[in-house]
Amino acid sequence: MAIGRPARPRRRLERTKLTRTAFLRAPALVAAVLLPLVGSGALEGSHAWLPSVKQDVAQVASTVATGVNGLVRNAADAADPGRRKAVHLESGAARTSARLADASPADRADVLAAAAASGPLQRPYVLKAFAAGHSADEVVRFASLIRGKKPTWLRTHLSLVDADRHSLVTYHAALVRQVDNTTCGSTAILMSRAIVDPIYALYLTTGGTDDPMAARNGPFEARLAAEEERIHDSTNSLWPKKFGTTPSGVSAELNRNAKTLGTRYQARLVEHGRSQPLRDAVAAARYSQPVPVLIGDWLPRHYVLLIGASRGDLLFYEPTAATLVRLDVQDFLAGKVKALGFPHVQAVITPSR
Structure with missing residues (x-):
């Protein structure tokens, strides 16, 4: 899904090698232009x-008597005590x-x-x-x-992602994927909620009822498509839906569900030489907090969802093919994500204060 179809550049831009090189070396520049267009998600x-x-x-x-655990600060704080904010x-x-x-x-x-x-x-x-x-x-x-x-029923209906058993994300024989090429952001938001909220997952898989007919593949796919479209309508009140969803639109929709997700989110551009947003994304994944990641080439192109981390690997949900993809954490921190379909990380939507 393209977050925006690139318009034909002006001729003088085509003729200006320096400008073109700047875009290639700093692909987040385009995203920087798009982000303010919808503000905090009014759009x-x-x-x-x-x-x-x-x-x-x-x-x-x-567990109640022992008191409530406080916020766990990002492990990167120890290495970077001058950080302005912790995740x-x-x-x-x-x-x-x-x-x-x-x-x-x-x-x-x-x-x-x-x-x-x-x-x-x-x-x-x-x-x-x-x-x-x-x-x-x-x-x-x-x-x-x-x-x-039974355990199989619980896994199937309450946990759409089963990383220990499958590389495909499915409900029975139905792939859990984006309904069209503009809803990868919507699907990342949907999956973020389904991962942390078993009642929401049960609604998607069964309609929230014990009717076996409602739990079949066809009704599930219809609910999945309808929910993706509902989310897309919510995130794109101003930004054209045919261009996908902006990072600020994603963060605004996640923040409408902050109570469910347990945190608020913020959209952060990933610029050359600045790895802190990526480090914060990894830290969130280690605490099982999903992180939408916008990837692309010299333009923003596609959303994937960072859903977990173990030792040196990160686990991503890729909504086009409904696959789980593992990526070396050092490659991700270096912004090298070609295994996910595009070479660069453009933005991450990470937990915030």
């Missing part, structure tokens, strides 16, 4: 405590603890009871849903819906 579960799980509930509740990073466990600590005693009891009653395989999904900002009532209904489900 029935049981509540009873089950004896067999009282110990588990006590262990979960104890807003918080682990999933810290987010769960924070939400439990902030909840009313009644809501906390309901959520912990629902998590305990749902079963050991289902419990992490229940707590993750609460951490994603859902109300206690929504979490209790969700826990009831998934209680007793």
Whole structure:
């Protein structure tokens, strides 16, 4: 997906080697022009405590008593103490603890009871849903819906990305990919939410119901396409949809879901010789916070989603082919991302304060 189709340059620009070289050496220059155009994006579960799980509930509740984890500062701070801002990073466990600590005693009891009653395989999904900002009532209904489900069902319906098992991102036989060549940014936003919010993922895969007909491939693909188009409409109130989505449009839409994602986001250009935005993206991925990445050649072209990091590798979701691509972290920090389809990183949309 091209973020914008390059207009035919003026003749004098074609004849000016120096200007052309500047574009080739600093491809983010074009993105710098596009970013300001849209500004900030104007453009029935049981509540009873089950004896067999009282110990588990006590262990979960104890996380509240130990206090809420603070923001974890970027590891790059140690190497660069003069940084002006740290990336807003918080682990999933810290987010769960924070939400439990902030909840009313009644809501906390309901959520912990629902998590305990749902079963050991289902419990992490229940707590993750609460951490994603859902109300206690929504979490209790969700826990009831998934209680007793098998591991394969849970993975298929609540985790669209299964990096340990597949290199393709699929729901049954359906590819989880962009609906057309302008919605890669929309799909990156959609996947960012689906990764952190199992209730949202369940809506996409089943419509949020237990109707087996709604969980078939056809209805899933229809919901996926409709949601991508809804997001595209939201991000492109001013910028033409045929040109894709600007970085500021992506960050604005992510910030509309800041409660779910656990952080706000900011669009940051990646300029030659300045690797801090890329380092911040890697740090966020290490805390399982998704990061949309805009790549291209001398123009911005396509969004991919950085979804994880392990040792020396980074894991990306590529929405055109619905594939998972691994990239050496040092290559990414050097801005070398040809394996993702284009040679350069133009911008990253990273967590912010």
